[in-house]
Amino acid sequence: MIVTYDGIVIARRDVGENSVFIDILTDEQGIIEASAHGANKLNSSIMSAAALFSYSTFSLSKSRLRYTVNSAKPKFSFHGLGTDIEKLSLASYFAQSVRYCTPSEQPQDSIVRFFAIALYEIMHGRSLFSVKSAFELRYSAELGFSPNLIACDNCGKYDCENGMYFLPEKAKLICADCLYVDNAVKLLPETLFAMRNVIFSPLDRCFKFNINAAAEKQLSEICENYFLNRTEKSFSTLDYFKTVFRQNFA
Ligand SMILES: [Zn+2]
CATH class of the missing domain: 2.40.50.140 (Nucleic acid-binding proteins)
Known part of the structure; x- marks a missing residue:
């Protein structure tokens, strides 16, 4: 056949x-x-x-x-990836992730398009760490682990002048006025904006957001931990990407 x-x-x-x-x-x-x-x-x-x-x-x-x-x-x-060790190592991490999370012989929804967009953004995006964060968070959502980023889970406020917190284990937001737990991350406003963009945008827009350095660092920690906790896996290619990145930017 x-x-x-x-x-x-x-x-x-x-x-x-x-x-x-x-x-x-x-x-x-x-x-x-x-x-x-x-x-x-x-x-x-x-x-x-x-x-x-x-x-x-x-x-x-x-x-x-x-x-x-x-x-x-x-x-x-995408063979431009092969000439840049940082880009290639990030693409290898994405590949190992989908290889681990995609079952064989079962239909998938838009995984090829998502992966192609991710590779394109590695080649042409502004920051590899933003691309990595967007991939981790959106892919978590595509796998059925979407966090609820619409509003405070308790009072329904979209935003709060005293700040918004992310509860990674519960995958939800809580505003400062309703905060009741310790293990919550106080989000920088730019971090929350970027996370909402990643989750709610169409696939081809989910990698596109502007972010300052402090928020990019926070976003990176949140998205990586969220993805690794949901997939319950460590990736050798992720360790390698970090090693390469540290060497080149030390
Ligand atoms: Zn609230």
Whole structure:
């Protein structure tokens, strides 16, 4: 049986000298593992489509649970990522995240588009840490863990002159006047604005917000902890991204 899917290569493993196994992220089937025979040969027609982060239309033959790449037509290239170690390491963290959180052979809602937008923002966005935060928070929401950022959970106020607090474990907001717990984070106004933008905007706008340095740092801590606590996972690629970033900006 021949099937055709648009997808992004999120992992690849060499098999022998010339062939590779690739993990393709698709909306229709989640993650598909496919073998790409001869993809490492210089004259191979599927060489670029089998590259990491290639976004292509794949024609696959399927027998039982095995997929083989017949042909592939590149749709968009993210190979600019490969020349920048910080960008590549952040993209690798995103890839490991979706690989861990996306089931195989199950339809997904707009995951390919979301992942493509995230890669595009890594390449062209203003700040890698903002892109990382937006990915972590929005992806948490896409996985069903959306925090309630509409208003204070107790009194319904959208904003409060004494401040708004985030309760990470309860995934909700509480205003200063209703605050009743200790483990609440007092949000900078810019942090709350950015979090609401990430959650409530359409996918292609959720990475787009302006933020000052102090709020970006707060946003980064909140979003990373929120994502890691919800997925209950540590990611080696996240540690690597932080190491690379520290080395280059120390
Ligand atoms: Zn309140």
